[in-house]
Amino acid sequence: MADASSPIGVFDSGLGGLTVASAIMDALPHERIVYLGDTARVPYGTRSPRTVLRYARACARRLQAHDIKLLVIACNTVSAVAVDMLRVELDMPVLGVIGPGARAGIAASVNGRVGVIATRGTVASGAYGRELAGLSSKAELFPQAAPLLVPLAEEGWIDGAVPSEVVQHYLEPLAAAGVDTLILGCTHYPLLVGVIREVAARVLSADVRVVDSAHATATELQALLVSRGLARTEGPGDLRIMVTDLPGRFAEVASRFLGRDIDESAVEQIDL
Amino acid sequence: MADASSPIGVFDSGLGGLTVASAIMDALPHERIVYLGDTARVPYGTRSPRTVLRYARACARRLQAHDIKLLVIACNTVSAVAVDMLRVELDMPVLGVIGPGARAGIAASVNGRVGVIATRGTVASGAYGRELAGLSSKAELFPQAAPLLVPLAEEGWIDGAVPSEVVQHYLEPLAAAGVDTLILGCTHYPLLVGVIREVAARVLSADVRVVDSAHATATELQALLVSRGLARTEGPGDLRIMVTDLPGRFAEVASRFLGRDIDESAVEQIDL
Numbered sequence: 001m002a003d004a005s006s007p008i009g010v011f012d013s014g015l016g017g018l019t020v021a022s023a024i025m026d027a028l029p030h031e032r033i034v035y036l037g038d039t040a041r042v043p044y045g046t047r048s049p050r051t052v053l054r055y056a057r058a059c060a061r062r063l064q065a066h067d068i069k070l071l072v073i074a075c076n077t078v079s080a081v082a083v084d085m086l087r088v089e090l091d092m093p094v095l096g097v098i099g100p101g102a103r104a105g106i107a108a109s110v111n112g113r114v115g116v117i118a119t120r121g122t123v124a125s126g127a128y129g130r131e132l133a134g135l136s137s138k139a140e141l142f143p144q145a146a147p148l149l150v151p152l153a154e155e156g157w158i159d160g161a162v163p164s165e166v167v168q169h170y171l172e173p174l175a176a177a178g179v180d181t182l183i184l185g186c187t188h189y190p191l192l193v194g195v196i197r198e199v200a201a202r203v204l205s206a207d208v209r210v211v212d213s214a215h216a217t218a219t220e221l222q223a224l225l226v227s228r229g230l231a232r233t234e235g236p237g238d239l240r241i242m243v244t245d246l247p248g249r250f251a252e253v254a255s256r257f258l259g260r261d262i263d264e265s266a267v268e269q270i271d272l
Numbered sequence: 273m274a275d276a277s278s279p280i281g282v283f284d285s286g287l288g289g290l291t292v293a294s295a296i297m298d299a300l301p302h303e304r305i306v307y308l309g310d311t312a313r314v315p316y317g318t319r320s321p322r323t324v325l326r327y328a329r330a331c332a333r334r335l336q337a338h339d340i341k342l343l344v345i346a347c348n349t350v351s352a353v354a355v356d357m358l359r360v361e362l363d364m365p366v367l368g369v370i371g372p373g374a375r376a377g378i379a380a381s382v383n384g385r386v387g388v389i390a391t392r393g394t395v396a397s398g399a400y401g402r403e404l405a406g407l408s409s410k411a412e413l414f415p416q417a418a419p420l421l422v423p424l425a426e427e428g429w430i431d432g433a434v435p436s437e438v439v440q441h442y443l444e445p446l447a448a449a450g451v452d453t454l455i456l457g458c459t460h461y462p463l464l465v466g467v468i469r470e471v472a473a474r475v476l477s478a479d480v481r482v483v484d485s486a487h488a489t490a491t492e493l494q495a496l497l498v499s500r501g502l503a504r505t506e507g508p509g510d511l512r513i514m515v516t517d518l519p520g521r522f523a524e525v526a527s528r529f530l531g532r533d534i535d536e537s538a539v540e541q542i543d544l
Contacts, residue, residue: 039318040319042318046311046314046517046519046520047312047517048517120520120521121520124520147423147426147427148420148423148424148427148429150423151419151420151422151423152420154419155419155420157420161437162434162437162438162441165433165434165437166434169434245318245319245320247318248318248392248393248396249392
């Protein structure tokens with residue numbers, strides 16, 4: 001039976017969710033994390049909801065075998081489709097990234113006009129809009145697909161003219177909407193937060209709030225663990241990484257998302 | 273038994289290979305084409321060679337059921353791994369894109385210094401270098417991974433400052449190598465050929481030759497069909513498209529790669 005000493009399961013279709021694992025490690029340094037990245041089947045964004053749910057179920061079951069106390073779905077695509085279903089099926093607390101991101105966005109906004117940049121799949125799902133509508137009848141969401149930001153983040157091409165012009169291209173439609181808050185609705189985007197903040201301050205407004213779903217998720221996770229008596233408050237934290245395929249440049253890309261070096265002995269390739 | 277009236281099978285991991293289908297339609301207007309895009313499992317570039325071969329075999333067998341006379345592998349990743357194997361297993365002519373691209377590159381080059389831009393996977397496979405080494409003992413290949421070009425092509429973001437600066441970023445290392453010929457080693461790149469030519473003329477040299485693998489493949493295909501008595505020389509050509517998943521924006525992206533409107537009644541979703 002899982003208790004406070006049990007690990008937290010974190011799951012993503014690939015390696016982007018390591019930005020969420022990183023935020024959790026920063027906020028909760030005593031926690032043990034088991035991360036599963038389904039790198040053999042990434043990206044999920046182009047799969048049907050039925051397929052995404054099937055993949056998510058397999059990943060969640062695999063993490064359950066590690067006696068996790070809570071599951072974090074560090075993937076916007078899966079969060080848009082499968083959080084409620086997995087919560088019922090797994091009989092454990094399940095936290096996605098969309099709810100925390102939307103709540104932090106509403107909390108940050110003064111005029112109720114909130115922009116979100118995300119992948120085409122997340123925008124098409126309408127999940128941020130539904131979440132926001134459930135939180136406030138006055139808030140209005142302005143979604144903007146920003147597909148080039150994922151490859152820029154994966155390449156580590158995060159400063160200079162190109163990333164700045166790409167971000168500007170995506171933020172200009174949001175400027176016309178008068179948003180005062182911008183949610184980063186994709187786990188890859190925290191790598192580009194520097195250039196996004198800079199461009200947002202110039203294109204949207206000088207005091208625009210930029211909300212990072214990864215940090216918002218870590219903050220809600222902390223509160224949830226404390227409220228359920230599941231927080232681990234002493235001892236060293238650790239991170240174990242399972243992937244379904246070891247793509248080329250794994251260590252380089254993973255380190256970039258995690259914001260620290262990868263301990264290769266803590267990485268295991270598994271079949272699902 | 274397949275004869276000249278039988279269709280040509282064209283297979284890719286996704287929709288990029290439609291640029292090859294388009295070049296074939298231009299060069300061989302009487303041919304019938306059956307295209308299979310394995311959109312449910314795209315991209316192949318991050319899979320292991322064993323997995324790529326397994327997927328390729330399934331796709332090839334599916335096309336064989338359409339009584340094809342010849343198989344074109346319109347995918348650099350599969351061409352790098354599976355052409356020889358499929359040729360033996362299928363007992364029919366099999367043409368990849370890497371051989372034609374490399375031969376056209378050697379033919380175009382004066383100084384024997386040939387650059388190729390491609391995905392990271394194709395560069396890592398070393399396939400263009402092996403092909404070139406088999407053609408000429410003096411030629412030297414300079415490969416350059418250009419990962420941002422695929423999403424730019426898929427988005428249709430093919431002119432303006434951003435594509436130009438991205439291409440320049442990738443071509444600058446090739447300028448130092450003194451290449452006089454540049455092979456487009458990815459089926460997505462023909463969409464960006466305008467900006468690539470413009471930047472190559474500026475960054476590499478005014479008379480740089482840009483070789484498009486899709487056109488090179490169509491040219492070799494034509495010669496191969498004629499030499500085997502398999503060319504279809506009259507009647508209207510047609511194109512039938514099979515995909516393993518119908519991703520969002522399918523018609524938009526597919527039309528872009530094909531360079532003409534998609535007849536949706538000619539598109540079929542299949543399971544493999």
